[in-house]
Amino acid sequence: DAGITQSPRYKITETGRQVTLMCHQTWSHSYMFWYRQDLGHGLRLIYYSAAADITDKGEVPDGYVVSRSKTENFPLTLESATRSQTSVYFCASRRGLEQFFGPGTRLTVL
Amino acid sequence: DAKTTQPNSMESNEEEPVHLPCNHSTISGTDYIHWYRQLPSQGPEYVIHGLTSNVNNRMASLAIAEDRKSSTLILHRATLRDAAVYYCILRDINTNAGKSTFGDGTTLTVKP
Numbered sequence: 001d002a003g004i005t006q007s008p009r010y011k012i013t014e015t016g017r018q019v020t021l022m023c024h025q026t027w028s029h030s031y032m033f034w035y036r037q038d039l040g041h042g043l044r045l046i047y048y049s050a051a052a053d054i055t056d057k058g059e060v061p062d063g064y065v066v067s068r069s070k071t072e073n074f075p076l077t078l079e080s081a082t083r084s085q086t087s088v089y090f091c092a093s094r095r096g097l098e099q100f101f102g103p104g105t106r107l108t109v110l
Numbered sequence: 111d112a113k114t115t116q117p118n119s120m121e122s123n124e125e126e127p128v129h130l131p132c133n134h135s136t137i138s139g140t141d142y143i144h145w146y147r148q149l150p151s152q153g154p155e156y157v158i159h160g161l162t163s164n165v166n167n168r169m170a171s172l173a174i175a176e177d178r179k180s181s182t183l184i185l186h187r188a189t190l191r192d193a194a195v196y197y198c199i200l201r202d203i204n205t206n207a208g209k210s211t212f213g214d215g216t217t218l219t220v221k222p
Contacts, residue, residue, distance in 0.1 A: 035212070042197060042212040043154065059211050090153045097142060097201065101153030 003027075004102035006091050012108045019078045021105050023091030031094040032074040033058075034066065036087040037104075043090060049074055081109045114198045119217045122188045130183040130216055132198030137178050141200040145172065145183045146212070148195045154212065157183065157196070193220045 007022045025032065030051050035043040035058075045058030047066040055066050063085060065077045078085055086109045091102040115133040122128040134143065145157040158165055158172045160181070165172040171184040185192055197215040 040214075042195075042214045044211050092153070097144070097159055097203075098156045099146070099154075101155065104153050 004091060004093055004100055006089075006102040006105050008105060009103065010106050012110065013081050014110050015082060017081050019081050019107065021076045021078075021089055021091075021107070023074045023076070023102060025072055025074075025091075025093045025100075027093060027095065027100075028071055029093035029095050029100075030071070032068065033092040033094070033099070034064070034074070034076045035090045035092065036060065036085075037090060038087050046076065046089075078107075081107075083109050085109050114200060114213060116196075116198050116213065116216045118214065119219065121219045121221060122185075122192075124190060124220055124222050125187050128185040128188045128192070128218065128220075130185075130196050130198075130218065131180065132182070133180045134198070134200055135179045137200055138202065140202050140204050142203055143172065143174060143178075143181050144199045144201055145170070146197045146199065147192075148197070148215070149191075150194070154197065188218075188220045190220050190222060193218055 004025045013019050033048045034046040036046055037043045044060050046060055046064050047055055047058055049055045049068045052068050052071050068074050089105045092099045142159050142161050144159040146154040147157050148154040158167050158170050160172045160174055173182045195215040195217050197212045
């Protein structure tokens with residue numbers, strides 16, 4: 001089915017480990033985004049990408065790295081996970097003025 | 111992107127209309143008003159957007175004040191499935207990106 005998929009859906013890791021969250025979209029939308037949502041709060045933008053090989057920082061980029069070698073994939077890497085990065089991570093793409101969100105990845109850092 | 115202010119929570123009875131307010135006093139002429147909602151344990155989903163005129167779609171209506179400093183999302187007949195967090199966001203069409211952060215939104219509770 002067309003849409004945005006995220007993997008894994010749930011992840012538990014330990015402080016200091018590297019973690020990569022995957023995001024895949026089937027629409028070939030140019031713009032893609034990564035947000036984090038802490039418990040009881042709204043979404044904050046981590047990084048976004050306007051096209052393959054073009055990425056830019058959002059509001060809370062520290063501790064995260066992104067890449068986009070193909071239009072359909074936009075992985076997010078936590079280079080050395082910290083407890084403060086425990087959150088739900090949402091990937092999104094954009095068509096025109098409308099964003100489409102994935103189901104989220106719940107990450108717990110112990 | 112300019113900021114918005116929404117009430118933390120609202121309650122409604124099932125099958126009654128719901129009016130969700132949003133204040134955006136610093137809105138610029140090129141800011142579109144967007145509404146998204148987030149059902150429990152899901153990612154946000156698009157509801158509606160507008161610039162100056164009122165807008166209707168199958169999900170909701172968007173009423174925009176004449177000075178554009180506030181707007182109201184209208185759910186004509188709330189159902190239990192409309193219980194969600196509703197986010198009001200401003201996006202500048204000229205920046206050509208979804209750089210705006212979602213605030214804490216309004217948590218809508220629908221009572222049977």
